[in-house]
Amino acid sequence: KGKRAFIAGVADDNGYGWAIAKSLAAAGAEILVGTWVPALNIFETSLRRGKFDESRVLPDGSLMEITKIYPLDAIYDKLEDVPEDVKSNKRYSGSSKWTVQECAESVKQDFGSIDILVHSLANGPEVSKPLLETSRNGYLAALSASSYSYVSLLKHFIPLMNPGGSSLSLTYIASERIIPGYGGGMSSAKAALESDTRVLAFEAGRKHRIRVNAISAGPLRSRAAKAIGFIDTMIEYSLANAPLQKELSADEVGNTAAFLASPLASAITGAVIYVDNGLNAMGVGV
Numbered sequence: 481k482g483k484r485a486f487i488a489g490v491a492d493d494n495g496y497g498w499a500i501a502k503s504l505a506a507a508g509a510e511i512l513v514g515t516w517v518p519a520l521n522i523f524e525t526s527l528r529r530g531k532f533d534e535s536r537v538l539p540d541g542s543l544m545e546i547t548k549i550y551p552l553d554a555i556y557d558k559l560e561d562v563p564e565d566v567k568s569n570k571r572y573s574g575s576s577k578w579t580v581q582e583c584a585e586s587v588k589q590d591f592g593s594i595d596i597l598v599h600s601l602a603n604g605p606e607v608s609k610p611l612l613e614t615s616r617n618g619y620l621a622a623l624s625a626s627s628y629s630y631v632s633l634l635k636h637f638i639p640l641m642n643p644g645g646s647s648l649s650l651t652y653i654a655s656e657r658i659i660p661g662y663g664g665g666m667s668s669a670k671a672a673l674e675s676d677t678r679v680l681a682f683e684a685g686r687k688h689r690i691r692v693n694a695i696s697a698g699p700l701r702s703r704a705a706k707a708i709g710f711i712d713t714m715i716e717y718s719l720a721n722a723p724l725q726k727e728l729s730a731d732e733v734g735n736t737a738a739f740l741a742s743p744l745a746s747a748i749t750g751a752v753i754y755v756d757n758g759l760n761a762m763g764v765g766v
């Protein structure tokens with residue numbers, strides 16, 4: 481029987497979440513996505529108007545179908561955690577059940593279970609500030625949106641996940657090497673995400689037979705990356721210095737995600753897999 485995937489962090493056709501959805505769809509999975517509440521309207525409208533039709537084409541010529549789009553704000557676990565000003569904000573008040581707990585409950589009600597959980601989201605309000613200039617609030621916000629959001633997502637979706645299922649997040653090498661420009665505590669957030677990948681692999685593996693991995697992806701010109709501001713420099717650096725001198729395509733990350741979610745990867749858990757044209761292996765720029 482076909483597998484069902486929930487992918488959190490899809491709001492256009494430029495990012496890794498979209499590419500992962502496509503690779504999973506091409507492999508026969510049913511696709512559910514979680515879209516950040518403030519981005520929901522434009523994403524749904526663009527999808528409906530056919531704006532993404534070209535990028536929906538799968539290798540067999542058919543179009544990727546997204547069975548359902550759920551509103552999600554992964555910095556809130558449950559309704560009681562949402563501040564009044566957010567509840568009444570008009571970008572939020574038009575949707576409901578978008579905290580992590582409510583979203584998982586809705587998916588459970590609609591579909592009963594899932595097999596694959598993907599976390600493809602990050603946010604760091606002070607990402608353009610060096611760590612030395614980052615405020616406590618900015619740092620904690622980066623960790624909340626980019627690291628704890630994964631702990632929370634897995635915690636709430638695990639009860640819906642079929643044994644043998646697979647969970648995945650996206651990380652960046654700034655967690656372990658100095659990447660000036662990836663500030664605001666985002667490097668710290670990715671370090672936490674990678675460490676949590678190991679601990680969660682142990683806990684989810686022992687308790688639920690769920691595998692937990694991360695993909696450390698090379699630079700991609702996504703909406704989020706453009707907001708950081710240095711993405712073109714990083715792409716040029718990779719082109720100049722990586723063992724494979726080609727631009728990384730989001731599909732290459734999508735295909736790795738499909739592999740990791742499949743039985744072909746049945747013994748892989750707690751791993752951080754580089755999909756970066758090999759740039760991580762270099763010691764110097766040449």
Ligand code: NAD
Nearest residue numbers: 491495496516553554600601602650652699700702704705
């Ligand atoms: P993207 O803009 O496609 O994806 C980020 C998504 O996160 C957006 O859809 C945004 O709406 C969503 N989001 C932000 N805050 C949220 C919240 N509180 N709740 C729910 N959703 C929220 O950009 P992307 O670059 O494809 O990012 C996907 C993942 O890949 C991120 O974890 C990112 O750190 C990681 N990554 C990106 C690169 C790169 O160069 N683009 C490199 C390595 C890792």
